[in-house]
Amino acid sequence: MTEASQNISELLFWILVFPGFLFSVGLGLVVSWIVRKVSALVQWRVGPPFLQPFYDVIKLTGKETLVPQQAQKAVFMGAPIVALAGVLLLSIMLWRITISQTAFVGDIIVAIYLMILPSLALIFGSSASASPHAAVGTGREMKLVMGYELPLILAFIVVIIKTGGQLSLAAIAQQTPVFSISGMLAFLVALLCIQAKLGFVPFDIAEAETELGSGVLMEYSGVLLAVWKITQALMLVVLPLFLVMVFLGGIGADFLSGLARPVGPLPAVGSLPVGIIVLLVFIITGFLARFCKYIDILFLLSLIAACILAGLGKYVLIVVLIILIKNTNPRMRIDQAMKFFWVYCGLILVIAVALAVIGNSCDINWL
Amino acid sequence: MSWKIWSLKKSPWVFHVNTGACNNCDIEIVNLLTPKFDVERFGIKLVGSPRHADALLVTGVVTAQAAPRLREIYRQTPKPCVVFCIGACACHTGIFRGGYHVVGPVDKIIKEVDPNAIIAYVPGCPPKPEAMISGVVKALSVL
Numbered sequence: 001m002t003e004a005s006q007n008i009s010e011l012l013f014w015i016l017v018f019p020g021f022l023f024s025v026g027l028g029l030v031v032s033w034i035v036r037k038v039s040a041l042v043q044w045r046v047g048p049p050f051l052q053p054f055y056d057v058i059k060l061t062g063k064e065t066l067v068p069q070q071a072q073k074a075v076f077m078g079a080p081i082v083a084l085a086g087v088l089l090l091s092i093m094l095w096r097i098t099i100s101q102t103a104f105v106g107d108i109i110v111a112i113y114l115m116i117l118p119s120l121a122l123i124f125g126s127s128a129s130a131s132p133h134a135a136v137g138t139g140r141e142m143k144l145v146m147g148y149e150l151p152l153i154l155a156f157i158v159v160i161i162k163t164g165g166q167l168s169l170a171a172i173a174q175q176t177p178v179f180s181i182s183g184m185l186a187f188l189v190a191l192l193c194i195q196a197k198l199g200f201v202p203f204d205i206a207e208a209e210t211e212l213g214s215g216v217l218m219e220y221s222g223v224l225l226a227v228w229k230i231t232q233a234l235m236l237v238v239l240p241l242f243l244v245m246v247f248l249g250g251i252g253a254d255f256l257s258g259l260a261r262p263v264g265p266l267p268a269v270g271s272l273p274v275g276i277i278v279l280l281v282f283i284i285t286g287f288l289a290r291f292c293k294y295i296d297i298l299f300l301l302s303l304i305a306a307c308i309l310a311g312l313g314k315y316v317l318i319v320v321l322i323i324l325i326k327n328t329n330p331r332m333r334i335d336q337a338m339k340f341f342w343v344y345c346g347l348i349l350v351i352a353v354a355l356a357v358i359g360n361s362c363d364i365n366w367l
Numbered sequence: 368m369s370w371k372i373w374s375l376k377k378s379p380w381v382f383h384v385n386t387g388a389c390n391n392c393d394i395e396i397v398n399l400l401t402p403k404f405d406v407e408r409f410g411i412k413l414v415g416s417p418r419h420a421d422a423l424l425v426t427g428v429v430t431a432q433a434a435p436r437l438r439e440i441y442r443q444t445p446k447p448c449v450v451f452c453i454g455a456c457a458c459h460t461g462i463f464r465g466g467y468h469v470v471g472p473v474d475k476i477i478k479e480v481d482p483n484a485i486i487a488y489v490p491g492c493p494p495k496p497e498a499m500i501s502g503v504v505k506a507l508s509v510l
């Protein structure tokens with residue numbers, strides 16, 4: 001095999017299999033199961049079976065795809081594919097930086113742009129669908145994007161100041177800015193912005209199941225809806241991962257020691273002993289589940305334990321925070337959300353930026 | 368059994384259509400989502416748009432006002448889909464039979480659009496949630 005073809009096959013493997021399509025989508029669907037299951041447990045229900053998100057996507061692929069008569073067909077059908085491509089690219093970028101430390105200067109800026117892409121595609125797709133419900137949803141989504149984008153970027157600016165003007169994610173991921181007052185404030189605000197980006201309660205204003213049907217996704221059906229579901233699952237992987245890399249010092253095998261040591265090099269990911277432990281945990285819980293009444297809960301706990309052992313502890317932490325916020329809050333109105341993001345979060349972040357600048361110029365690390 | 372039908376049975380999403388019901392059947396349908404019955408165990412989810420739906424839960428006698436809407440909603444639902452007539456009114460117009468405003472029952476209106484539509488009947492006034500689950504199971508096993 002020549003070097004060129006080997007390079008291409010390696011690239012294809014990166015894009016299609018390991019950190020790319022198959023792995024990320026699989027992980028995303030599993031995480032979306034965890035979201036549904038934990039929500040069900042919080043509401044004292046049993047919840048869906050483990051493979052439910054997979055069933056949903058397979059079913060949607062097999063259904064008829066209807067395109068509304070008055071829709072702008074090219075935009076309507078292109079939008080979900082653009083969104084999927086954007087998130088997939090971001091996912092590959094983040095995993096590649098985590099695993100092989102290959103990064104380029106300014107990739108945090110590229111990542112910020114790629115994160116806006118799904119929301120933009122959603123706005124285009126839904127406004128092309130010629131539905132009054134989707135139109136209302138589109139308006140809300142636009143306002144929401146304008147609302148959370150400002151505090152989110154300000155939060156990243158705090159991190160860039162804290163890390164001494166680093167613009168490369170690999171360099172940022174070696175520090176934990178969250179262990180300072182300004183970093184903590186920025187992290188909390190960024191977490192809420194991520195909640196809005198994922199379209200979860202209290203910021204599911206654009207999808208608004210109760211009064212808009214499903215708002216922006218109203219007219220999508222069949223394969224196109226399946227692509228949206230996959231995109232949303234991928235967002236569930238990418239956005240918390242991005243927060244982990246920016247604020248919490250990246251994905252690492254040792255959760256506790258990584259927290260205890262604010263600044264230091266990344267530990268190896270996916271080492272052999274960790275893999276064996278993960279496998280053992282799964283086998284043991286699978287065995288116990290046969291004799292236990294609470295099979296699903298046991299499986300859920302073992303899955304989370306396996307994630308923590310595999311070095312995904314910080315990721316799990318953020319996902320759990322997101323699920324808890326989702327389940328303990330009612331939906332905001334769009335004007336309340338705008339005010340919340342611009343006035344309150346904006347104010348907090350202005351203070352955080354000021355603190356970070358003062359801390360940097362006076363060499364006070366905890367500020 | 369093709370993979371399409373298999374996956375449809377694993378995750379039937381339902382859309383709720385009220386064609387002039389007294390709200391009693393609707394309350395019983397919402398009952399299915401409560402912790403006691405929790406149909407999400409079977410992958411059944413209540414969705415807000417007929418374009419996402421695999422099954423239509425139709426309640427009520429079809430009134431003259433509601434009939435064109437019901438036809439339109441059935442056309443908007445991607446096929447394959449199942450129509451459930453929930454309650455005595457939807458099955459055979461119940462005590463409102465012969466009323467000046469009644470053009471139903473549901474199956475008559477649906478068959479005007481698609482003679483080969485798959486229609487399941489869950490009688491009762493209102494039917495118990497258990498009866499609805501049993502109806503869904505029977506309809507899906509025929510598919």
